[in-house]
Amino acid sequence: MEWNEIKVETATEAVEAVSNILLEAGAKGVAIEDEWDFVNLQDDGFGQIKEERELPGEDSPVYVLAYYPNNETFQDTVLYIRGQLKQLEKFDLKIGKNELKINQVKEEDWENSWKAYFHPIRITRYLTIVPFWEDYTPADERELLIQLDPGMAFGTGTHPTTRLSLEALEAVMRGGEKIIDVGTGSGVLSIAAKAMGAKTVHAYDIDEIATRVSKENIAYNAYAADVIVKENNLLVGIENQEADIIVANILAEILVKLIPDAWDNLKDDGYFILSGIIDTKRDELLEALYSQGFEVEQTKQMKDWVCLICKKATED
Numbered sequence: 322m323e324w325n326e327i328k329v330e331t332a333t334e335a336v337e338a339v340s341n342i343l344l345e346a347g348a349k350g351v352a353i354e355d356e357w358d359f360v361n362l363q364d365d366g367f368g369q370i371k372e373e374r375e376l377p378g379e380d381s382p383v384y385v386l387a388y389y390p391n392n393e394t395f396q397d398t399v400l401y402i403r404g405q406l407k408q409l410e411k412f413d414l415k416i417g418k419n420e421l422k423i424n425q426v427k428e429e430d431w432e433n434s435w436k437a438y439f440h441p442i443r444i445t446r447y448l449t450i451v452p453f454w455e456d457y458t459p460a461d462e463r464e465l466l467i468q469l470d471p472g473m474a475f476g477t478g479t480h481p482t483t484r485l486s487l488e489a490l491e492a493v494m495r496g497g498e499k500i501i502d503v504g505t506g507s508g509v510l511s512i513a514a515k516a517m518g519a520k521t522v523h524a525y526d527i528d529e530i531a532t533r534v535s536k537e538n539i540a541y542n543a544y545a546a547d548v549i550v551k552e553n554n555l556l557v558g559i560e561n562q563e564a565d566i567i568v569a570n571i572l573a574e575i576l577v578k579l580i581p582d583a584w585d586n587l588k589d590d591g592y593f594i595l596s597g598i599i600d601t602k603r604d605e606l607l608e609a610l611y612s613q614g615f616e617v618e619q620t621k622q623m624k625d626w627v628c629l630i631c632k633k634a635t636e637d
Contacts, residue, residue: 331383448478497518499564502568505531522548529552576598593630593631
């Protein structure tokens, strides 16, 4: 059987949206080519090899790739994808050229083409993400491994928003916490939380594809087997959980809606980690957080993306 590679040229800010369109069209996964991912992962003191490479421009294109069987329904799939990409023009996102190209891939080349994009990557001081098909030996006894099917998008650790979330979790966790992961996507943040010693983790996502993918990824990591994954619209209907940490890696427009429910489900002095915030939306988030009563303890930034570590302040 021949396969068709669909390659969409977009911008970093729209990667998650484009990935979701391709997955909903029936792709088994997506691959992302982003020069800034390479730059962000270099020379961070985590064992990465620094290569001499010219820095990409701020508007450098990002490519999202997916593969589909070359069958009688493929043209309908292309029409659907083109229509959904066109809809992105209505949103406040930088989408770049938003162009789609098609290439044919032979059956015998498909798997190698797919897996060539993914290798073990040291994401933070202690966390390394490993494709589930790779054999990998930790560099030292403190290194924590997260096995994923990295083709399934929804946050594989290399995108700045996911990486900032992982770094924030690593900064505030001490072990034994109750954690809620809102918009879990691939499940990477929930798995990481268990790797770092969380006692209980509840993972929610409104997207059935995301909850299915997160369960599959959790199954690759035995230590995370007790993560509870459910479909839910943010924290609507979730009450009085008294979580130690709530983490959410979602677009800023959605994070604003989450703030009151996050407050109600955190214990006093609990942490609220917000990522997925494009720099131009930071002030809007800060205003809403301060109005609710949160204290912002730390702001982390990578390229145009911002992560906020907040605490539910208690009265003296």
